[in-house]
Amino acid sequence: ExxxxxxxxxxxxxxxxxxVWRKEWQAYLINRPTFDKIIYQNIADExxxxxKESVIEIFREKGLWKIKTNRDIYYSKILVDDEGAxxxxxxxxxxxxxxxxxxxxxxxxxxxxxxxxxxxxxxxFFGEKWAPGFFGxxxxxxxxxxRVGLAVYRNFSPRKFLEKMxxxxxxxxxxxxxxxxxxxxxxxxxVNGPLKKTYGNHFLLIGDAGGFTKPTTGxxxxxxxxxxxxxxxxxxxxxxxxxFSEKMFREFEYRWRKRYGKNFIMMKLLRKIIYxxxxxxxxKLFLKLKESExxxxxxxxxDIDEQxxxxxxxxxxxxxxxxxxxxxxxxxxxxxxxxF
Ligand SMILES: Cc1cc2nc3c(=O)[nH]c(=O)nc-3n(C[C@H](O)[C@H](O)[C@H](O)COP(=O)(O)OP(=O)(O)OC[C@H]3O[C@@H](n4cnc5c(N)ncnc54)[C@H](O)[C@@H]3O)c2cc1C
Numbered sequence: 001e002x003x004x005x006x007x008x009x010x011x012x013x014x015x016x017x018x019x020v021w022r023k024e025w026q027a028y029l030i031n032r033p034t035f036d037k038i039i040y041q042n043i044a045d046e047x048x049x050x051x052k053e054s055v056i057e058i059f060r061e062k063g064l065w066k067i068k069t070n071r072d073i074y075y076s077k078i079l080v081d082d083e084g085a086x087x088x089x090x091x092x093x094x095x096x097x098x099x100x101x102x103x104x105x106x107x108x109x110x111x112x113x114x115x116x117x118x119x120x121x122x123x124x125f126f127g128e129k130w131a132p133g134f135f136g137x138x139x140x141x142x143x144x145x146x147r148v149g150l151a152v153y154r155n156f157s158p159r160k161f162l163e164k165m166x167x168x169x170x171x172x173x174x175x176x177x178x179x180x181x182x183x184x185x186x187x188x189x190x191v192n193g194p195l196k197k198t199y200g201n202h203f204l205l206i207g208d209a210g211g212f213t214k215p216t217t218g219x220x221x222x223x224x225x226x227x228x229x230x231x232x233x234x235x236x237x238x239x240x241x242x243x244f245s246e247k248m249f250r251e252f253e254y255r256w257r258k259r260y261g262k263n264f265i266m267m268k269l270l271r272k273i274i275y276x277x278x279x280x281x282x283x284k285l286f287l288k289l290k291e292s293e294x295x296x297x298x299x300x301x302x303d304i305d306e307q308x309x310x311x312x313x314x315x316x317x318x319x320x321x322x323x324x325x326x327x328x329x330x331x332x333x334x335x336x337x338x339x340f
Contacts, residue, residue: 001029001031001141002119002141002142003027003028004025004026005023005025005026005120006019006121006122007021007122008118008121009123009126010124010125010126010171011126011283012128012130012283013127013283014169014170014171015283016287018286018289018290021120029139029141030221050071053069053071053072054069054070055067055069055089058079058089058093064076064077065077065078065079065202067079077202078202078203078204078244079202079203080203080204080205080231080235081093081203081204081206081210082206082209083209084188084207084209085103085188085190085209086209090209093203093205095196095197095200096196098192098195101154102192102193102215103154103189104134104151104152104191105152105186106134106150106187106189107162107186107187108147108149108185108186109147109148109149109162109166109181109182109184110145110146110147110182110183111146111179111181112145112179112180113178113180114138114144114145114146114148114175114176115144115178115179116174117138117140117143117144117146117175119140119143121140122140123137123138123171123172124136124137125150125169126282127279128278130164130165131150131152131161131165132161133156133275134151134189134218135151136148136149136161136165136172137149137150138172146175146179148172148179149162149185150162150165158186188208190208190211191213191214192211192213193213193215193264194212194256194264198210198212198253199246200249201249202244202245202246204231204234204249206224206228207220207228208220212224212256214267215267215268215271216270216271226260227256227260230252231252234249234255237251
């Protein structure tokens, strides 16, 4: 529906802003139902997809999975769980889902009559007072339509926070307070990173179910899709060798960890650092980034899908990393309760 060259990122007090962008397109705004439909059309001849059918219970029976749905019972040698952020099947498989601070309720308004937005840029709004535990966003669809959303920790109401952002945020409200809400969508953003174990005897986890989203942004379409490709290859190997044992599926975890493991670790670390800081500290960090070429650093090394490189580079950049460390130490003493 649209594409972006970069982002404009605001700290809680909005006294400065970071522009990070490249000439080339960096991200695409997609219509998720259409995207899913296109994928479905591409595989419809080869895959038997059942709509409006929910898995209710799973059992192991005579070396097979017995899968009970609201309509029927199926038997299968393999179970690939892609249930999203519900974690019902994950629990039934005996695995531990993410903790409640890493599963964030989210809301998004589709808005029209939005003012003063640049179609080529997503706008991001940080601040505990605006979106505790995450951030708010305006993702333009065109010059006067946008998707506007945020996620929050589970003890808060995302709707109340989004209404507050629309009406009272010093920057966002100027663009949104006259806009009309055309559609509302709710969901869950997963910021946990992959679960401790994502495979087992005769099963694999993919997508949000496996925690395959970026802990910094909750984005799981690209990285989740790439990891699902690995899952597909391992399952195919299992089918060829008629081996669906835990030992065979260990290869799935080995391969995704080898390719993306460090990225997940670094993104999780960055998330922990940022969301422990108070709004005042984030304001100071933004000023520091602005005055010490932080925008150039992010522009040069930032990659929306693989953020490891940027995080390594920032650590090697003492003007920023030592200051961030100082703010972090300060916050540990000032806000010990935030040490989750
Ligand atoms: C508001 C919001 C904005 C987001 N923005 C972005 C973004 O900009 N970029 C990005 O990359 N990611 C974004 N994400 C995250 C992204 O949506 C997910 O990472 C992605 O959809 C995960 O895909 P999935 O297939 O694992 O899960 P889902 O897309 O949740 O699909 C899981 C499916 O399983 C079905 N299901 C669940 N339980 C059962 C059952 N028992 N039986 C049968 N079916 C079942 C569900 O109905 C659903 O259709 C956003 C999320 C939210 C909430």
